[in-house]
Amino acid sequence: MELSEIKHGEAIIDLLLEPKTYVSFIKFQEVLHISRRTFFYTLKKLNAYLDEHDLDMVQNMKGIGYYLPDDTKQVLVQQTKKNTPKLAVFPQKERHILIMLSLINNERVSLELTQKRFHITHHTAVSDLKMTKQLARKYHLAIESKPTGTTITGTERNQRNWFLSALSDHGALINSVLEIDPHQALKITELLHNLEALTGNYFSDDALSILITFFSWYLNRLTDPDKQLQPSNSDAINPTATIEKWAGTVLSKYHIQNIAEQLFITYLVKSGQFIHINTNDTLAHSMTPIVKQIIKRFNDVSGSQIAVDSLELPLLTHLLSTYYRVKYRVTFKQASLKSIQEQYSELIFFTRLALKPFENFVQQKLPEEEITLVAIYFGGVLRNESTNDATVNVVCSSGIGTSKILYEELHRRYPNIKFSSPMSVFKLKNSQLTNIKLIISTIQLKSSFKLPTIVVAPIPTESQWQQIDQELAHLKIIKRSTQAITVNNLMDIISDYTRIVDPTGLQNALTNLLAHDHNISTTPTNTNIGLKSLLPKENILIQDSAFPNWENAIRYAFNPLVANSSITEKYVDKIISSTQKYGPYMVIGNGVMLAHARPADGVKKIGMSLLVLGEPLTMYDANTHEDKLVKVIIGLAPIDAAEHVLALSQLVKMLQQPHWLSDIENATNSTMIYEKCFNITIK
Template structure:
């Protein structure tokens, strides 16, 4: 049966379950060795507990006593045990994990009370109350809100926004939500053939991460729309993509749902997931290919690089197809490492923001920073591949970095090679190339601008035209890295005679 974390409530529950007759207040006082006042207090707590579990409260027959109806007794006895040992999986949750779980509970049940949070997570009422205040702030970003009554907290707002929160968590690979679905592995696996069918019908193939995310999300989604209250409004508007519509209607029909509104939602959700390979003949991709070409040209121009158009155009278009659907239908994406990318690849992010303007004109909306971070990684990956190939060919010991990679930096390279012919210096790199290079075999970085240290490799800042002190610092740094040897002074006969 279910048990409460409150020891007294558990004792009282056992008494009611084992008793065949009504139980009076004096009997409860005697059995539990507590005062009359404590008996009433414990009955109130037990009623709260039963209400949270969806069971009927204790029935009071005036002047005769208290009892539980047979339906509640049967339900309690048949239910799986919900004791403290089972709940321990939630006891060590961090504050963030606890809040994510509470939002999940709010979306998936009618009410969540402070008592339930205290019991489930072994926290104080004050902590539970603070959690709800934080949750209220989080939900504002999703156009959702909390309301409170005697039974607990409920979540209010559009059904689409509730789904968006769940989908976003799965797309981030949130371990908390995946663990909550752990007992439904078989039902999740049942989704896989349906997704494979979509790939076969459309020629679009999901990335591994997208496939896992969709399997989990659609399993939750099917369960949710079994309740007609959670379904979107039906519509007579037929989606333009007939192949996707055929698949969506089959998917829903297998789960006993016929609803064009839900079919449209399902199509948009599927398209917003990332494809590894997209069919060029499939709807949408042909419009995006020329836009991707413009973006690459703009990036090459502002970054001073020469990214290959052939493969990058197709890959970028495939990515932008999913971005288009996410932006168009308000399916938010939160990049887990956004701040790190902005900090570590500052120039890459800035150049990307400039380059995607043609796509923003196409969708008629600004691209959120989280989406920009994903696009920036495409450019970064391409630059990294090119620079890794260059470094492998050159096998350099020292990398030269400057603001643009041209001009005075080439003079600097010539001077360095003249003074230290035994050291292999790289071609001049600009900041963007430096941010995205692998730094394989590089032992020292000589830069004319202030740059961030990477991989623990020393960075020596010098003037574009080095002075006397700069040359001393360069020689010292090269010696420290073992790139030049300390030379013993040779005997000078003329000097000796002068002495």
């Protein structure tokens, strides 16, 4: 077999023969436009060709790239008949990185050399140098153009920070142009593995790859005394500390004794990203309760229900390196984080609020990049938790009140369908929607989820039930109503043969029968706090005179809960602002408004209040272009997403009884409401 007979073979060899040590797979892919499968297939043929000619095969340094052994390279160079080398083409951003790298490495840079190096026009070279100057300023570095060439000025620490950041974002590019000695890289890899064994903290693959390249560059750089950091009077080494001793050993192998550099290496490896940590470490032990606080705060402010156990160790592992990066001012910049910040602004906002205990611990405000990195963890858990076999998502603004009532109703009516647990809009945005076919929401969703969406009342009207039926049948989630055994079908059949005295009671009985038949619990809860416990007599109000507006009525309804310190005024403000934003979605039907917000909006303890309006008020619904009538306002103050579920379930049952609202409306005092209604209904 000849080399020319191997498709892409000569092109791969050409890249490996270029004056650089390593070539990454990404570089092969960009230049040759081939798939991973094609690359490895070609590489297998190339190695067979080299072995057939008694030459050492192509080698792979994990995390860095591919290279040819020196002997093989020399033989292939002699065999090469090409007169001109293949021209490398670099995109604009890559040119800026390479120009910066040349300047930091003290290589000569000028307009003329930049034109020749990248085969670009004079105008493009001028533009590249201008953009590179802007890039340098982000790292507190300055680029100066002089007749003799272009130079970079700035502290050695800032130059190293740029190199570290560039490795995070453009590692493959930098590895392709740096002349790294493979033997030195192997020696550094061994030293880093020794450190992992000593500390019990193990680096992620990406972190290890970055450290190998950085140390290869850094240790060569230290051969120039001008590049070494100057020790200060405050620099001090703990001779018994494991990492400080290891750092001294690394430097001694290169005949360097410098306390400032020993501390720099210590800070560097401590701030590297870990995949596993020693939880018995003193710092890790002290940070564990802080991590638990962070997860709890995130749940509170976002309305999520992330289990502490599911995130505690991964978040602790990440924040351990974050602590050292912040403490030692090791800058983490990554261009890819900007798109995350733009796309998930709400997630990052909640993460920022949740991280306050950690900021207090490190006594510093975290940079946006660090907050974004933590947000990725929360977003990942939310997506994993949303991975289930549900086909329909149930949504409201908070995932606490109205959607739970709707969830109960949907479960009772469609026992065969798998609905998601009630979720907030925020959780919906951060959920996987792979298996979801339909979204049923109590509020109008402003974001487009590219899925059919139905907006209904928490207790849907008959026309809304028909809309849900039609959409479920259209999406083939259920069979057509003429083919399926449903509550409505059974009601129709029964009405053909007998007069139904109590339609509501029969409908509830049939619904419960079907739900029981399919072993589906309509009230999945582990709490026994019922409506009677949450709604004492002193929390029941009657107002005969009319309120000037609905905002005043809501404030009045929550007066008992404010007075007994169950909530703050901020909680009521949030309910009003949510209603102004989303409309009267809390009006759950039959003239009842279930006013509520998230626990984090100002709930101190669980509670409920009830206001009967002598003069009903109206709230305009922009979605239906109709006024919604409100006769009763029920104020709910939940402390989490589960504690009040039994009370809500009992409330739904009461609302379904025809006499309940009429009894409430005809009552003249709170005692009548309490005794006449609750004592009868709640057992």
